[in-house]
Amino acid sequence: MSRNSWLDKLISVAIALVLWVYVLSLNPQSKTTVAGVPVQLLNQEVLVTSSLAIAGSDRYTVDVYVEGVRSDILSLQSDQVTATADLFGLGKGQNYLVISVSVPEKITVIEVRPNRIPVLIDELVNVRKPVVLFVTDTPNGSEIGGVTLTPSEVTVSGAKSIVDQVQSVRVSVSQSSLTETATAQLLSAEAVDAAGEPVEHVRLSHAYVELAAALYQTKTVPLEVPVEGEPAANAEISERIIPDSITIKGPQQALSGVEAIVARPLNIQGIDASVSLPIEPILPAGIEAANDSLDLTAQFTLITMAEVTFTYGPDDVWVYNVPGGYRVQVLTREVAVTARGEEAVIGVLQARDLQPAVNAANVSQNSQEAVLTTRYAQQHVSVSIAPVTARIRVSMANNQPEPQE
Missing domain, CATH: 2.170.120.40 (YbbR-like domain)
Structure with a gap:
């Protein structure tokens, strides 16, 4: 390789270094975005003093757009950018908080997104809720028993609209962690709704509940x-x-x-x-x-x-199966038929449905009484007849009717 070639290369490197130093010395303006900056809520204790609470999450983030000289931007750390919002003076209902951002000196904030955050304020309540045990597995032939939960109730605090969703405080245990001898263990507690789904954004007076239990047959x-x-x-x-x-x-x-x-x-x-x-x-x-x-x-x-009673005279009694050549006359002056049954059935019965009857198939001229029944059989009702027998007179068919007694 020739001597001139080496010289040319050295000159090129020197020029590049000079240009690099020159560019750095200019230190031009630069921009960047610091994403997900957490918003610190100020004066939360003022809400508690006023018996108010945030209905929902109190964790908010914003994206901060900044600019500055390149060297400052390159050295900027995310924890050097802070965002705050003041809760002082807020009342119940929907509120919008303006975000204040702090950055190092020589760094300029161009924009904050969002520049306001919605905060719903509700009444602060404290409600006692029962602790319930959820067993995650159930081996055949055995169950958890001898259960004692301490405490048996936990205070749930937070915005009323959210606390109202809480049905109970649940602790979960696996039966496989139990033995026939009662043992105690601490279980994490969580607020749940009626469907068993966790309810967030509430505080529990006890984060853990002690369970004493055994595995029973x-x-x-x-x-x-x-x-x-x-x-x-x-x-x-x-x-x-x-x-x-x-x-x-x-x-x-x-x-x-x-x-x-x-x-x-x-x-x-x-x-x-x-x-x-x-x-x-x-x-x-x-x-x-x-x-x-x-x-x-x-x-x-x-x-x-229901019950209904119909009364009948002697002429109302139906006499049937009268032997040929005979005449059967009912002498009993009054027969009462009472039906008892379901109200809807009794309500439609009429006197003709319970007409008393005498079966004369086995009477003779010497017969003086006969058993009373009803002409039509009745379903779904019980029937009683008073008297149970009727006085009768049996005579030859060609005889004149005799007077009733």
């Missing part, structure tokens, strides 16, 4: 449910559904001695409408109702009853 045994009393006079039971078995749980040794369970008597005295009554099993010490037998009920379906 299950067993299904006969269940006896005594029933006492009678329905009201105008009602009758058309159907009763009472479970005849119950699943219980407990330590294996305790379960082995249980062959049947008796419940407290159900009192149906005077009931006049269909009803579902809770069953209270009497359980031995150390024995609990299994999950599928916690809410046993007895169903009683009632129908409203």
